[in-house]
Structure formats: C-alpha cells, structure tokens
Amino acid sequence: MTVAPATPRLIDRDDLLAALDRAAERKVTILSAPAGSGKTSLLRAWADGPGQPHRLAVVQVQRDQQDAQLFWLALLGAVRQASGTTSRAELPAATPDFNGQAMVDRVLSELAEHGGRVILVIDDLHELNSPEALAQLTRLLTNLPPHVHAVLATRRDLRLRLNQLRLAGELAEIRAADLRFTERETRELLQASGIALSEAGAALLQQRTEGWAAGLRLAAISLAGHPDPERFVAEFSGSNRTVAEYLITEMLERQPDHVQDLLLRTCLLDRVNGELADLLTGRPGSERILLELEDANAFVVSLDPERTWFRYHHLFGDLLRLELRRTLPEEVLALHRRAAEWFTQQGQVVDAIRHTQAAGDWPAAARLLADHSFSLMLDGQTQTIQALLRAFPPGAHADHPELALVRATVDVVQGRLAEAAAQLAVAESHVQTAPADRRRRLQVAIASLKLSLARRRGHLESVTEQVGFLAAPVTGQSGEDIALGNDLRAVALYNLGTVETWSPLGLEDAERHLQGGAVLAREIGRPYLEVSCLAQLGFASRIHSLATARRRCQEAITLADRHGWDAEPIIAPALVTLTGLMILMGDFGEGERWLHRAGQAVQTDTGPDIRQLLHMAAGMLHAGRGRHREAFEEFTAAERLQSQLAGSHTLASEVTGWALAAQARLGMVSEARATLAGLADEQANSGEIRNACAVICRAEGDPARALGALAGVLDGTAPVIGDVTVVEAQLLAGLAHRELGDQRAANQAAERALGLAEPDRLVLPFVMTGCRELLEALPRHETAHAALLTDILDVVHGSSLTAKDQSTLPQGEALSPSELRVLRYLPTNMSRPEIASELSVSVNTVNTHIRNIYAKLQARDRSSAVQRARELRLLSAGLTR
Amino acid sequence: MQNHLAALNHGVMDRAPALYTIRIHGHLGTTMLSAFPAMASQRQGAETVLTGLLDRSALYGVLAEIEALGLDLVEVRQEFREA
Numbered sequence: 036m037t038v039a040p041a042t043p044r045l046i047d048r049d050d051l052l053a054a055l056d057r058a059a060e061r062k063v064t065i066l067s068a069p070a071g072s073g074k075t076s077l078l079r080a081w082a083d084g085p086g087q088p089h090r091l092a093v094v095q096v097q098r099d100q101q102d103a104q105l106f107w108l109a110l111l112g113a114v115r116q117a118s119g120t121t122s123r124a125e126l127p128a129a130t131p132d133f134n135g136q137a138m139v140d141r142v143l144s145e146l147a148e149h150g151g152r153v154i155l156v157i158d159d160l161h162e163l164n165s166p167e168a169l170a171q172l173t174r175l176l177t178n179l180p181p182h183v184h185a186v187l188a189t190r191r192d193l194r195l196r197l198n199q200l201r202l203a204g205e206l207a208e209i210r211a212a213d214l215r216f217t218e219r220e221t222r223e224l225l226q227a228s229g230i231a232l233s234e235a236g237a238a239l240l241q242q243r244t245e246g247w248a249a250g251l252r253l254a255a256i257s258l259a260g261h262p263d264p265e266r267f268v269a270e271f272s273g274s275n276r277t278v279a280e281y282l283i284t285e286m287l288e289r290q291p292d293h294v295q296d297l298l299l300r301t302c303l304l305d306r307v308n309g310e311l312a313d314l315l316t317g318r319p320g321s322e323r324i325l326l327e328l329e330d331a332n333a334f335v336v337s338l339d340p341e342r343t344w345f346r347y348h349h350l351f352g353d354l355l356r357l358e359l360r361r362t363l364p365e366e367v368l369a370l371h372r373r374a375a376e377w378f379t380q381q382g383q384v385v386d387a388i389r390h391t392q393a394a395g396d397w398p399a400a401a402r403l404l405a406d407h408s409f410s411l412m413l414d415g416q417t418q419t420i421q422a423l424l425r426a427f428p429p430g431a432h433a434d435h436p437e438l439a440l441v442r443a444t445v446d447v448v449q450g451r452l453a454e455a456a457a458q459l460a461v462a463e464s465h466v467q468t469a470p471a472d473r474r475r476r477l478q479v480a481i482a483s484l485k486l487s488l489a490r491r492r493g494h495l496e497s498v499t500e501q502v503g504f505l506a507a508p509v510t511g512q513s514g515e516d517i518a519l520g521n522d523l524r525a526v527a528l529y530n531l532g533t534v535e536t537w538s539p540l541g542l543e544d545a546e547r548h549l550q551g552g553a554v555l556a557r558e559i560g561r562p563y564l565e566v567s568c569l570a571q572l573g574f575a576s577r578i579h580s581l582a583t584a585r586r587r588c589q590e591a592i593t594l595a596d597r598h599g600w601d602a603e604p605i606i607a608p609a610l611v612t613l614t615g616l617m618i619l620m621g622d623f624g625e626g627e628r629w630l631h632r633a634g635q636a637v638q639t640d641t642g643p644d645i646r647q648l649l650h651m652a653a654g655m656l657h658a659g660r661g662r663h664r665e666a667f668e669e670f671t672a673a674e675r676l677q678s679q680l681a682g683s684h685t686l687a688s689e690v691t692g693w694a695l696a697a698q699a700r701l702g703m704v705s706e707a708r709a710t711l712a713g714l715a716d717e718q719a720n721s722g723e724i725r726n727a728c729a730v731i732c733r734a735e736g737d738p739a740r741a742l743g744a745l746a747g748v749l750d751g752t753a754p755v756i757g758d759v760t761v762v763e764a765q766l767l768a769g770l771a772h773r774e775l776g777d778q779r780a781a782n783q784a785a786e787r788a789l790g791l792a793e794p795d796r797l798v799l800p801f802v803m804t805g806c807r808e809l810l811e812a813l814p815r816h817e818t819a820h821a822a823l824l825t826d827i828l829d830v831v832h833g834s835s836l837t838a839k840d841q842s843t844l845p846q847g848e849a850l851s852p853s854e855l856r857v858l859r860y861l862p863t864n865m866s867r868p869e870i871a872s873e874l875s876v877s878v879n880t881v882n883t884h885i886r887n888i889y890a891k892l893q894a895r896d897r898s899s900a901v902q903r904a905r906e907l908r909l910l911s912a913g914l915t916r
Numbered sequence: 917m918q919n920h921l922a923a924l925n926h927g928v929m930d931r932a933p934a935l936y937t938i939r940i941h942g943h944l945g946t947t948m949l950s951a952f953p954a955m956a957s958q959r960q961g962a963e964t965v966l967t968g969l970l971d972r973s974a975l976y977g978v979l980a981e982i983e984a985l986g987l988d989l990v991e992v993r994q995e996f997r998e999a
Binding site for chain 1: 986987
C-alpha cells in the first residue's frame, strides 16, 4: 500500500520565526490568515525551535466550539501543563454552574503564580462561537502578566476588543502576505521532500500557488511519486482550476481505491479512529492507513499521543465532504446513522446526537437528547445541550415534546425558574403518550427536576410530594437505565437534604439524605454531586455539633479545591458555615477572609438561602467587633431574605434574636421592644428570642425582668438552636445578677458559660454580650477554664485571635496528646510537682514533657512557651482535635 | 460558523432575497461547485462567477463556505433587489 513514497518535510522559515520572536516581545500576537496558510505548522516550528526559554501552553479550539466552559477548561489545562503544576491539582472538571469570570481570574492568577516565561498559543480561534467566551478572552488578554505572551491563530479577524493593546503597542500581527512561501522557500520545501524540479519549475509552482502553504504541501505529495514532475507542474500551471481542488483531486486520484474510499467514508466525522473507520468502510486495516497518511503528512493528524484518534485538516475535510456528497450521495445519511450507532454504543452521547441529527432522524435525536440531558447537565455540558437544541429545525419543539424536558433542565441550571416550570408542565402533559418502556424514565426525570426547582425556591411541601415517587428505582435492565437511576437518585438526595436542612423539623433526615447522596455520588463517580452534598452536609451539621460541622466543611472544601471548584456556588454552604464557625471562635481576621471567599462563590447564585447566611456571618463579625449599627444592618438584611423563603427555617429565631439585640444595643430600645411585642408566641418562646428580650430588659434598666426572660433557656424548657444560645443566656444572666449585686450568682453563671463554651471554643457570645467586667471579676482560682478565659479576654480587649492551628508547626513538631495535657497547666501558677499530681504522673514524666514542649515550640522558658502556645491556639481544647 | 453569522442577524428584519454575483479567482470544478447548490456558475476568463437569489443568511452562508474552502474571493455584488 502506498500513500506517498516520500514525506514532505517542514522547512525552517527563518524570517517568520524571527518575526514571531520579535512579536513575542509584545503582549499579544495575532496570526490572521486563510485556511491552509501554514499558521499551525509555523507555530509548531517556532515552539520546537532551539533556545526557546519559555514554556508553551497550546490550546486547539474544537470545531464550532459553542461551549465556553469546554474552551476554558482546555485553556486552563494547557496552562497547568505548561507551568508543570499538573501535580498540584487535577484538571478542573466541568460543572453545571460555570463561572466564567472566576475562571479568567483563576487562569490569570495561575499564570502570575508560575512566574516563568509562558507563551499561550490559541489555534483555530475562529472556531470559538461563543460571544461570552470571546469577551472573557478579551479580559484575559488585556490583563496578562508581563511574563506571559499570547499568540492567537485565526482564519479571519475576530471581534476581540483589543484596541487598548493596539494603542499601547502591545499587539503584533502576522498576516497572509507574510506567510506566503517565497521562491527560495519553495525550492527548499521541494528539496526537503526529495523532489527534483528545475528552478523554472519551482518558480512556476510558487506563482501558481501564490506561495499558499497548503497548495505547496499538496503539490509536494503528488510530485513525490510522480514520474515526470516538470510535466505535473506545467499541467497544473496551465489549469485554471482553483489550487485546492486541483491538487486535492490529484492527490486523491493517486491514492489506491481503498484509501480513497476510507477518506470519503470517514470525512463526515470530526474525529475518527481505526475501529470506527473499519465499520464505515466495511473493511479492516483502517488504523494502519490512517497512521501512514499522517506519516506522509497528508492532511491527517493524530489527536492523542497514542495515535488512536485522527482528524483531517479542515480544508481537506471540507473538500472530501463535498466529494462524498457528489460521488456517493446515497451513502451520506447511512454513514451518519452508522456513526451515530457506534457513538451511542460507546456512550459518547454528544457525537451520537450530532450524527443522528445529521442523518435527519429528528425523533431519534430528540429521544437521545431527552434521555441524556440530565447526565449531560451533571457533566457540566449545559451549553453543549443548548447548541444541540439549536440544531433542531425550526418547529421541532412542537413535533418533539420531549425537548421540553431538555429545555427545563437547562432553565433550572441557569436559574430561569418560571420558564423551567412552564417547560416541565409541557413535558408532564406529554409523558402519558410516551411508550411504556420510556415513560418511567421520563417521569423520574421530571420528578427530579421538580425537586431541583423546589429546592431553588425553598418549597418544602412540594419536595415531599416528589420523594415517594423517586424512592422506587427506575425500572429497566440496561446499564444506561441504572446509571440514569443513580444520577437521579443522587440528585434527589441532594435536593431533598438541602431543603430539609432549612426546615426545623427536617435536620436529622437532612444529614441522612446528604450523607447517602455523597456516598452514592462517590460510588457513581459524580464528584460534583459529592461536593454539593458534603458542602450542604457541613452546614446541616452546624446545629448538632460545631466540631463535626467544621470537619465536614473542611473536607468538602478540600475536595472542591482538588477539582478546581473553590469559587463555585456549590461550595458556598461550606464556606459560609466555616466563616460563621471562625467568627464564633473569636477568630475575626480569619473569619473576614473566609467571608470574602464565600462572597466570591455566590456571585453567580442569587439564591436567598445562601445570601442570608452570608449576611448573618457578616452581622456576627460586626457584632464581635462591637460595630452594632453594621451588625444590625446585616442581621436585618438576613431577616428580609428570610421572607423570600417559603416556610420558616432553622436559623430564623437566631437571625431575629440577634437583630433585636443589636438594635437594643444601638440604643433603639423602644423600637426593639415594639418588634418583640409583634412576634408570634411560638417564636417569642424560643431561647434566641428570650435572650434578645433579656438584652432589651437590661437596656431598659430592668435586670430582674431579664432574669425572668432567661429562666426558660437556663432550665432547658425553651427550645434552643444550640449551645451558643445557652452560653449567651448564662452570660446575660451573669450580667443581670451582677447588676442586682449578686456577685456569687454572677460568677457561677460565668463559670457555667465557660464550661459550655470550652468544647467548641465559643468566644463570640462573650464578646457580643459585653462581658468584660463580668469575666474580669471572676477569680482565676475559681475557674476550671483559665486558658479559655485568657483567650476570651484577649479578644474582648480587641485583639482578634490570629488563626494558626497546630498544622503550622514544622512537620513532626506537633505536640502529643500528653504534652498538650501538660501544656495546658503552664499558664497557671502550679509548680511541676503540682501538675504531676494533678495528672497522676511522676514529676520526671512532667519534666520530659515540658522539655519536649519547649523544644517543639522553640521556647526558652515557661512564659515564652505559653506565649507561643497561645499564638498557636494550643491552650484550650479546641475543635482542631 | 454558519450558525454564528446567522445569529448575528437576529433582530434584523431579513430583507427580501436579492440577486448576487460573486466572483472567485480560478475555475471551480464539480466538487467545489457542489458547495454552492443554490447558485449558477459561469466561467469568465480565469474567474468563476456565481449568481443566485439569496437572502441575507444565505449570503453569509455562501461567504462562510468560500472562506472554509480557502477560495480567493474577488468581488461580491448585489445586482438588483426583488420588490
């Protein structure tokens, strides 16, 4: 079998390489020239050139790319590969709620972080048909760090708004005229390909092709095996046919029949491999032919390092397609159908749908899309779904009611909730007419979407309705049915758990459902859903155990970071919960940092639930810093959002209680009193509102009445959200006792508050309630919580605890549990023998521990060890252990 | 490509089709001509002249095809517009 006996080689085009070198001194180079001008080959030669000190990130834009996210993921992947940071994080996976702005920021920061010289090459940029992606790209290009240069290769000038760069002299352009082969280069190309042609012949060839690279390459392929090269050039030159058509026809005719047949029958595909080519030609051995064509530089390029997938040069492919339609018109639809079947079997749904559409089999295409839109959405391919929807002929939506389900899926993801509901109604009204084998699947998909919709709207009632339906598995034996069933089930568990989190009665179910959802998501390889469930679970755990909540939030954030989703809305519940915990623990600086990060993550999500939490955390931060006006504003904003949620939610009384207390502390006592009087009995009875009532009573100068309000919280008869409420109540009681002159009762209340606060390090209530004098009056020898007390007083005195946990100690320097036990006695006045007897160990043991502690903390003596331990937050039993 | 250009037209009232002549350098063979089924072709010297009644999106489709096939476009002219 022969393709071409000699391989036309690329020649060094020194002038152009030098032009690229010069251009690279600016920020951006645009390489704008028609198909086949040799843009890609030039860039490759330049990249491979000797003495290039930079790293190269190459992105090849896929044909007709309409999905901004896929483009950006490819770009980020190329940047990471170039900066050698692939080990740092897996390549981010696509997500249903892609945040383009955050993506540009991420690419910019990774480029800045890398620091070394990077050249970013984007080839075939004209294929990017997403105005959104082009706008984001403009922002990237105008903000590139100084050590990064970008090269854009395109067939035509694009609507990138780069005037700013052009005016600043930061834009270099290389155009078609610059890319033309000169006579000298033509001769070099022929020589390199082993073709003997006279000087006149070479000149004629250069004139006829006008130095067009693709033309010369095509000519070289035909000339290489030609018995009379001079005659070939003369005939070519005497013909008026267009260069591409003449040469491609020539080249094709010189191929053996089975190679021609393979090229024609596979040219409809965006990419082809040996197996698929065998299927379409009905003959074995296609892979070898494809490899030989690539080796012959015959406009076939492999797409992977293993050389299993290939594509044709665009111009070559286009001409082949014309030739196929002309010579084998009756085969075209059948080829598309066979390709669609193969892609369906391979589970490559998008390609399958495209070829089914191309085969004109619209009902089947609609069915495929409806069946897979859900998993495509989970794969983050919403924009691809939209592109597939656009490819249906006008009016198809009336003919194929199943497309309503697809539209609803897209609408839910993109937050068009009213449109989604309308599309779902259409889908539902048609589901009964679906064949029995598919009806159940469609019903389950509809139920699951309704659940998502309900979650977004915070409608608990409509959720429970769908749940019973989803509990039964999707019937059907195929792997696809089972996979869809699992996807739907995991999503249902997530939505259900999320809605339950917000309901005062649903919390336990919420934890169970979210945990189940996370486990299932991991089993079926849906990390996006796993992160969603874990982030929500972190928030749900907050009520039962702050330590668990903190651990779960950190797990969720770690997993999200690993997938590159650190600024996605899905991780927001964990971020904002962790923020709240930091602030509760008195770590205001760190809390502020996390609050900012959480704010970034909800940029693209305007759900009232999450934004409410954000306002609450901000309010806590202000309250902790004694800024009552700002605190009041934030708590009030949180309350307003509460009214947008259907039904009352878990934290409602906390929000209202803190808003009232902040108002009273601001001096707006009568306003607070009036609001309090207007609350429903059930709410007014909650521990949080009783605490607020006590704050108001104290502001009114009536500590006795304050104690009356607190009684129900202290004796455990009033419902409370968690320990925070009780700690707060104890402190308010202590303050009231003090005002009433009962120092002993005040001390007891303060000590009880410290005891309750110790396990979770609840510092905030002490700061919010203004307990400084109460705490300072507490004799040190009377408290079992001296270390926590010291920390709290630090915060009360205005120094936010700087966050450093033990993990900031050098590797291997972490204190052992027994060393930590000894460490906690160091701030006291107890001697070493006293500590030993307290811990029931020998003095020698204590001495050994103390020696180790000094060494690990790099301390010289007891007081510097205590100082360092305080910085590292090792003194009180915190959440870190 | 065609989608993109067609999309640019949304919101513009598509005017009635008009007769266009499109002049391309070189002779188009049967394969190339099959890319322009809606147009009649004629050779004039070293050029090929395509004529056809096109509305705006059809025109952009033809221009996109010319670009994709790497053809050398010499001239596009609107001859007259139908009422």
